[in-house]
Amino acid sequence: MKTLDLQETLRERVRRIALEKFNIKLDAIIAEIPPRTELGDLAFPVAFELAKRIKMERGEKLPPRSIAEELGLALENTEGVSRVEVAGAGYINVFYDRATFLHRFFHSLQTNGVSGEEKASASTASASDKIIVEHTNINPNKAAHIGHLRNAVLGDTFVRIMRTAGHTVEVQNYVDNTGVQVADVIVGFEHVEGMTLETVRELDASLPPERPFDYYCWDLYARVGLFYRHGDANAKEDPERLRLRSETLRLIEEGDNPTADLAEYVATRVLDCHLNTMLRLGISYDVLPRESEILHLHFWDKAFERLRETNAIRYEAEGRNAGCWVMPTNFHASTDEHEADKIIVRSNGTVTYAGKDIAYQLWKLGRLRLDFYYKPFRRYPNDHIAWITTSDESKAVGANGSTPNFGGGGKIYNVIDSRQSYTQDIVRQGVAAVAPEVGANASIHLSYEMVALSPAACQELGIELSTEDQKRAYIEMSGRKGLGVKADDLITRLEMVAKVEVSERHPDLAEADATATAHAIAVGALRYFLLKWTRNSVIAFDFKEALSFEGETGPYCQYAAVRANSIFRKLDDEVYAQATKFVSQMNEGDANAKITDVLGGETGDELWTMIALAARLDETIAQSAAQAEPAYLAKYAFQLARAFNLFYHRHRIIAEEDAARRSVLVAIADVARGQLTRSLATLGIQVPERM
């Protein structure tokens, strides 16, 4: 029995009774979890709503309390409900039949442990509609930093949540290989360092593993920022040097020249580094659509044509934006400093990100009637392949019928930080103009706040702060200035700290096992750290906090699961079989009465709280999915771990002498570890054997 099933039944009954007894049609029935166990397992504040509606519709004044009493009475004989109480000013508090609930819950986990399975088959309609999630999307011109990690972990976790909820999800990582940021680093190679494709290749081959190509580009990108300013970070950019950037950008877009070839090499190599970084955190992709193909396969041309036809964009013959194609907006007022219009095509003919993204979104929604060619880019350890787009039909794999089919999703989620809300609004407006049939709502901006640096983190990184900045709660990272915490550095550091702990606690563990365990802990710590904040909270990154394994952290949750597993390692098989039989078989002898007895009283309340919480996983997944908020699931996993630790501390399981009680305790520990493990897996966190 999933809590949701019983909840749904009760909601339906409330709806029906309200109609029968009061002739009121309620559309949404609010059900809430009461604050304390004494107040029941589910509460309906529906009497207040009914009192209001009755007064409005018939002018009749009925006190909420009497309405609640009448409704509660009618709810009482629902199967699985032991009693109903009316409390406060008119709450209907429902108490479940604990023994029946435990046994159905336990039995359902025994028979189909995988949480989403049941739902996937139950909601085939929504499952047939493919969801596309776009995340990571790091400019392929430098190493990934913790801000990029927040994006990828958020996106990847959302994908896991949607899949667990029974949806079909396609994961895309968009590669902006023809943007200004790539152009900048190419200016660096060509004009600052005087290098060519050949010498860059040699350089790449000569780099040490701990300072790979993306690290090199990180530094070079910062140097280019200085180059534009003649070495003075506070000076204005030299327009003459900026012209190198726009010309480089034009050459990259055009293709088929040495600069474009170099850009292709650099962007591909950096992308490869990013995929390595993400794989360390268990993050992988299905397809890597590249901006260069948006251009070369005429996706943009087609989108451009349709944007013109629908008058979504117009050509500016004069003024500040002379020679550009712009999209007029009313998102904000224009001032002397800021134009209200957004430039889509620059005066030198190159296309801004917003323009290319409109074409990309249209393709994702299946509205462009054009497609990419694909070739394999990477085979993951589990044999999954990440495909990359190509404009060269001859290189595409699939002549033998194995061509993958991407895009054309029913619903699109774009994981992009909130600073880009304006650009995303532009993109949405463009998409809606060209494809009014899907409108502005098919594509969802899954926004989140940035990761900034705490003053302490800046100090540790050796970044000098102005007295003004020292007073701030956090300092924004800057790729252009090379200011930030590199993802790989942080992961490595976490692994080292974890390794020390593991080796200390388990000196007998083989080296490879200790390393693997430390890795699992590092991933748990980092992913949880990035997920515990809700999306619209700025993370002020702090090393001490990120490197902590205590309190509200991933390792705390992992530890609870490891402890639970160790009970079952030690538990006699016979005893486990006995417990399983006792709890999962309904109405055998006096099992029901005995279970009811164990779950009664004050101690029983405590046990029951643990069971009720463990049963709430599906509901939490559904909420996380609906709100696109992985933090809900992260908080739930922590709550579950905390509840389990308390339960573990209060009750001896193996040593319990009363057989019925022992069986119940075993069953509770079993459902708790199962649900905790599933929660963590959905967060992308593994539970090691020992830690």
Add this chain to the structure above:
RNA sequence: GCCCGCGUAGCUCAGUGGAUUAGAGCGUUCGCCUCCGGAGCGAAAGGCCGCAGGUUCGACCCCUGCCGCGGGUACCA
């Protein structure tokens, strides 16, 4: 200027569609390993939920205004 987000315990944050006693983690103080793993458990202290109005039987939550902080308003993304 305009648009978006945020002001909740010393610090960092939860609080989902309005309701009973506003919750965590960190930090502070004090306890707990003859007992399935102390990366743990318990307890204490700590709150005009930014301010002022409004709606309501009832507001941390909804509405309006104000104050403060952050982000955006690029021919960057």
